[in-house]
């Protein structure tokens with residue numbers, strides 16, 4: 322019975338239309354750097370979904386920046402609701418080696434900014450809803466498609482959904498996992514250490530305090546003591562903890578004692594850790610060093626914390642019905658399944674933590690291609706993602 326419905330929906334899947342939609346979405350700039358990144362793409366996506374016959378809303382989230390929400394099926398049974406979620410914004414298009422807005426298919430890959438992160442997934446999601454609708458299969462619960470704003474910065478699109486709905490039982494975020502089932506990821510925080518020294522002529526270093534030398538002691542402690550401890554921490558669903566020293570800047574020129582030095586790091590934290598704990602670890606190192614070196618003047622701050630934003634981890638238990646359904650779906654569509662953790666951060670953690678929605682990340686393409694000079698997504702994976710979404714919609718929202 323289920324498999325009949327699934328085959329019926331597959332027969333209504335329009336591959337070419339999905340690829341054309343991907344190209345079209347890529348051709349519409351929605352990168353950060355534009356005044357209103359999602360202005361044009363949200364208007365286009367809204368019109369497209371209305372044209373496909375869906376009830377659709379364009380919801381203002383931040384000024385002119387709007388989420389697009391479509392749905393299909395009755396709202397009566399909340400246990401049988403699913404949201405397919407993807408962001409419409411992309412990172413900047415600077416320094417791209419391919420035309421960022423081409424959307425051309427070459428050797429089975431579709432190119433341009435957003436191909437893999439994540440306009441291909443949005444097109445696959447739209448195609449899945451259309452196939453289910455056109456097949457006429459009756460549903461018991463509602464499936465939503467959410468195209469959201471601002472994932473690449475402050476996740477205001479997902480935050481809006483978590484606070485204002487729609488709240489579904491399950492959600493699939495279509496970030497690129499090569500169609501693997503990624504049921505968790507780590508939290509993220511950026512920490513900055515600023516050391517103040519005292520500028521002086523390089524010929525009379527005793528008159529100054531060298532901030533570069535001071536910060537090197539902090540780096541030494543982080544690299545040789547804290548980092549090995551952090552790297553030992555692991556979580557079965559989100560993967561290992563991590564710390565990366567990513568940026569350093571200090572001093573003015575070779576013959577001046579460096580009066581200031583700044584160090585920035587990225588810390589990936591686990592569900593049994595916290596953002597505050599990650600900051601305290603760095604503060605503890607500095608407190609210890611200050612006891613040995615009263616001259617040390619160092620300050621620890623959380624970067625980009627002006628909006629009080631946190632980037633929490635995502636955890637969806639392996640025993641979740643959603644994980645099982647995605648395993649079945651993957652076996653059916655690509656003859657294999659693999660569960661793992663997503664190496665980056667996603668909106669899914671906000672839908673899950675603040676919206677209480679069981680959320681898994683599964684989408685077409687490689688994460689390594691996201692934000693890259695030659696961003697692309699394999700067309701075949703976009704179509705297979707669409708089939709996996711169709712399977713999941715019928716399993717979750719269909720009549721049993």
Ligand SMILES: [Zn+2]
Nearest residue numbers: 438439472496
């Ligand atoms: Zn993304």
